[in-house]
Amino acid sequence: MSIDEVIPVDDDSRLGGAHSVGLVETKVFTFAEPPNEMELECGQKLGPITLAYETYGELAPERDNAVLICHALSGDAHVAGYHTPQDKKPGWWDLYVGPGKAIDTTKYFVICSNIIGGCKGSTGPSSLNPKTGKPYGPDFPVVTISDMVRAQKELIDHLGIRRLLSIKGGSVGGFHVLEWVVRYPDCVASAIPIATTARLSAQGIAFDEVGRQAIMADPNWAEGEYYGKEPPWAGLAIARMIAHITYLSDEQMHVKFGRRLQGRKAFGYDFKTEFEVESYLRYQGDSFVRRFDANSYLYISKAMDYFDLPAKYGSLLQAFQDVKAEFLVISISSDWLFPTYQSKEIVRALKANGVPTTFIELDAPYGHDSFFHPNETLGGALSGFLANVQRRVREGDRGRAATP
C-alpha cells in the first residue's frame, strides 16, 4: 500500500478549510510495563508497549460513535489534517476523513493507531530495548497481526470504548479489520475491509520475501544492527520498488507512464534513468527510505505472511462463526495484489454464517492503490453504510434499554 501518491488537496481540505480536521497531534499510550509485559503469539514477551495514535471528532457521551481506521504496511496514525501549518500535505486518508467527508468527524470519533513493529511512534525494532538501552534491532520479537490487534484493543479500552461503531482498513489494514471482528466479536458493530484478503497468497508471500531478501542483502543491513550507522537504504528502496509495482495496475501504468522517456527525446543507450516509469520508481524508493525503517519493513511483511484466518480457525467459515459485526466488503476491479476473488471468499464465508454483508467491487483503474484516490462510489458507500449502522446501533441500544 502506498501513501506516497500526491493527490491534489481541494481548498476546503486545506488547513482552515471547512472539510479539514485542521491541526492535529499524535498522542501516545503506553502499557504492558514490566513485569506485566504482553505475551506475543511467538511466545516472547514485549513491554513496555507504546502506541502512537490520533483521534478526530468527539466521542459521544454514549461512547457509541467510535470508528477505528487501521493503516496498511507503511502507514501511520496520521490519517487526516495537518501537524503543522507548514505541512505540504495532510494525513494519508484526508480525502475520506474530516467534517462533512465520507467518514464525517462531526458525527464520528475517528481513531487510528500505528501498529507495533512499525516505526511511526509505536514500539518497533527501532525503539529502545529497555533491557539494553539500545534499539531492539533484530532482538525485537516477531509480531503478528493478532499481536498488533491485541495492542490496539488495549488502546480502545484505555479510551473507554466498549464497542466500536465501525472498523475500517485497506490492504494490510484489512487484515487488522478481520482479526478484530474474529477476536473481539462483541466489540465491533460493523467492519469495512477494503482490497484485502483473509490469508496472504503464495504470490503475496513471494513478493514480500524478495523485498526482505533485498534488504538483508544490503551490507548496511548488518544483520539488523544498523542503528546509528548508514541504514540499508539501497535494499529498502528496492523492496519498496518491487512492492510499488504491485500497487499499480498494468493498465494504470500504461496510462500514467506508457513508454514515455524522462527528460530526453531519444534513447541514451546507457543504464541511467530513461523511462518515466523508472524515474517514478526510483523516486518512490528514495522517498520511502527517508520515512521508513528497514527492520520495520521486515517485521511487518513477515506479519503479513503469517496472516491466515482459515488455517488458524480450521476454515474461514469457522473463523467467522461468532462474528456479530455487519460488513461492507470492498474490492477493486484492477487490484491484482489482493484480487476480487479473495474478497469474494470473505463474502461467501460471512454470508454462510448469516452475517449481513454488502459487497462492492469498485470499478477503479489504479490497481490496489485505488482506495487512496478520490472515488465517489467509495465515499458514498462508506458514509451511507456508517449512517445505517449508527442508526441501527442507536435503535438497538434504545430497544435494549426499553426492554424490562
Place this chain on the structure above:
Amino acid sequence: MSIDEVIPVDDDSRLGGAHSVGLVETKVFTFAEPPNEMELECGQKLGPITLAYETYGELAPERDNAVLICHALSGDAHVAGYHTPQDKKPGWWDLYVGPGKAIDTTKYFVICSNIIGGCKGSTGPSSLNPKTGKPYGPDFPVVTISDMVRAQKELIDHLGIRRLLSIKGGSVGGFHVLEWVVRYPDCVASAIPIATTARLSAQGIAFDEVGRQAIMADPNWAEGEYYGKEPPWAGLAIARMIAHITYLSDEQMHVKFGRRLQGRKAFGYDFKTEFEVESYLRYQGDSFVRRFDANSYLYISKAMDYFDLPAKYGSLLQAFQDVKAEFLVISISSDWLFPTYQSKEIVRALKANGVPTTFIELDAPYGHDSFFHPNETLGGALSGFLANVQRRVREGDRGRAATP
C-alpha cells in the same frame, strides 16, 4: 522466461531414445572482424562478434527446411539433446524439438544461436575486449533486439540459408521473431511468436528496472568491473527472484506451493526460510547466479525495454506492412507478464495487413512459463503449422520454377 523448471524426461527423450537428437555440440561463428565491425543501433561498433549456435537435423538440398528458434532472456543455443552422457537434463526445449517431436528434426533443420550481449558463448560483456585484452564489462556497448537479429542474420547467411521456413520464439524470443519478419521480410516464410509482445509495457520496464537496481546496488557489482572477483550474486539472485514471480501465475503458485511450510510444522517466528514458495525462490535465485552473468542480465533486460515496434515504425500496422511470413501467434491464458491482449494487438495489426494469421490462446495454468511445459495443443499446433507451411513453400517454389 525460465528454463530452470525441472520437467521430467520421458524414456524416448533420454540419450539414445528414439525422440532425442542425442549428443550435440555448440558451434561458433565469428564475423565482423576489425576493421569490419558491425555498427550497432546505439552508434558504437562491435567486432569481432562470435555467435554460439547449435543445429539439429539436416539441411535439405533445397535449403528450404530451416527453422530458427530464438531463445529468451536467460536461454542459450542448447535447445535439444545432451552435451555429454552425464548431463542430467537435455536442452531447454527438448520437449518440443527432436525426431518425431513437434519440431521434427527428421524433417527440419533446426538452428538456435545465443544472442549477443549474452553469456552463453556469444559475444557479451563478459567476453574479452580486443582493445584491452580484458572483459568488456561496462564498456560493452548497449545492444538492441535489432542488433541481436542482425547478428543472427549473419549466421543464417553463413549457413547458406536464403529463406527460413520458420522462426519461432517465446517471451523475448518472440521479440526476435517479430524483428526478423519486419527487418528481413523476404527471408522468413513463417513466424511463431509465443507469449510475447510488440513493445514492452510500462509494467514490464518497471520489473526490469527493479532487477537492474538490485544488481547495481550490490557492492560486488563494482560498476560492472567485477570479472575475476566475487560477482554480484546477491543482487543477481534478487533480480532473478523478482522476474521469476512474473513467470508464474497466481493460481499456479497457489497450486504449487500454497501456504505450505518448508520442512517444518509450525511458524518459526524468525527470518529464515519458512514457506515453500520462499525456498523455491531462493533456489531459483541461487541456481541462476551460477549459470548467468549479471552484466548480461543488465544488457539483455535493457534491450527488452527498448523494444517497441509501433514507435519505431510509426504504428504496428506500418511495422508489418511488408511482412511476407504467415503467422501462428500463441498466447497463454494465465500469462500476466505478456498477457493475451498484447498478442491480440499483434494479430490485429497482421490481419489488417492481410497477413495469414492463426491465433491460439493456450488454456494453460502455469503463467508465462507455460510454454516450457508439456502441452499437446501447443505441440500439435506447432507440428501442423510447420507441415502446412512446408507444403505450401514447396508447392510455391515448384510453381515459381514452372513459371516461364
